[in-house]
Amino acid sequence: MIGVESLSVAYGAVQALREVTFEAPPGRITAVLGANGAGKTTLLRTISGLVAPREGRVHLGGETLTGRAPEEIVRLGVAHVPEGRGVIGEFTVEENLRLGAMIRREPAGPLLEEQYALFPVLGERRRQGAVTLSGGERQMLAMARALIARPRVLLLDEPSLGLAPMVTAQLMHSIRDLCASRELTVILVEQNAKSALRIADTAVVLYLGRVVANAPAEEVARDERLRQYYLGMVES
Ligand SMILES: Nc1ncnc2c1ncn2[C@@H]1O[C@H](COP(=O)(O)OP(=O)(O)OP(=O)(O)O)[C@@H](O)[C@H]1O
Ligand SMILES: [Mg+2]
Missing domain, CATH: 3.40.50.300 (P-loop containing nucleotide triphosphate hydrolases)
Structure with a gap:
């Protein structure tokens, strides 16, 4: 709690x-x-x-x-997805997810696959720069990046903004x-x-x-x- x-x-x-x-x-x-x-x-x-x-x-x-x-x-x-989404535009989808996975001291592969299963579109776009994603896709990436660390608490700031x-x-x-x-x-x-x-x-x-x-x-x-x-x- x-x-x-x-x-x-x-x-x-x-x-x-x-x-x-x-x-x-x-x-x-x-x-x-x-x-x-x-x-x-x-x-x-x-x-x-x-x-x-x-x-x-x-x-x-x-x-x-x-x-x-x-x-x-x-x-x-506690994972925080900030207003404005906090993904790094110059990084690819996968690089953004790897950053999120860093605090877990285990191989990133299975963790990435878990997020791609949850958000299939991110799997398809894994080599693409985050800046090229649509607003909704970027919001999914921001959530996946938070979730990949397996948080207990997820703080979401206006995830629907602009969608x-x-x-x-x-x-x-x-x-x-x-x-x-x-x-x-x-x-x-x-x-x-x-x-x-x-x-x-x-x-x-x-x-x-x-x-x-x-x-x-x-x-x-x-x-x-x-x-x-x-x-x-x-x-x-
Ligand atoms: N860094 C800051 N310095 C000074 N005042 C601030 C700062 N951040 C927020 N405020 C002020 O604090 C109040 C609350 O702001 P906050 O951003 O928490 O509101 P919000 O409910 O998230 O609004 P919104 O729906 O527009 O995002 C506002 O009056 C805002 O102007
Ligand atoms: Mg606000």
Whole structure:
């Protein structure tokens, strides 16, 4: 179980997170939703040790992650797929995956094959530069690069950004399957509340750095007030 406890983060005078508390259980998808500037990216960056909180802590299976170096947090099993995807364009698909596999001290071959089985298109494109991939393929590569290290926790920052609705639906489907089949803990940050709520178990809604809701995804999806004021889901 990974969780954050009373987490507050500030960038100078800008308070990005205010006493944020929630837990994300294994084998479940916890969606973190909210408008631009709500603090979603800051939350993931704090969990993975890239930003130091002013107060509060992050814990994983009884251990405190706060104060540890980002590399150590990766080694403890937390993989972060950042906003903008974090793949190296000049490297081929396979080189990007090999980088992801480096923290596992075992031959990369079987690990690569496992990812190619999961995302067949990456196998077909293995010698191609990552820069030549489509947006959806690049998102798959970013996820495969995180997964190849066999993390316990997967932090995804807006994986659907810039993808067509159909590609987003496929991607959400793969996230759902992965989470269930590997007992992976997924924290899914999305502005696209609708597609995230379809696959998430629980949703945490942030507004100006505060948690305004933490409830089963179906409940959040039905809540008119949350939908209108905090999630910008205006539809007939
Ligand atoms: N490095 C930084 N320095 C100063 N302020 C920052 C920094 N990063 C983020 N902020 C501010 O902190 C707040 C939260 O930003 P954050 O990126 O976490 O929001 P977000 O919910 O991910 O938004 P988006 O949906 O647009 O990605 C915003 O007001 C933002 O301007
Ligand atoms: Mg963000």
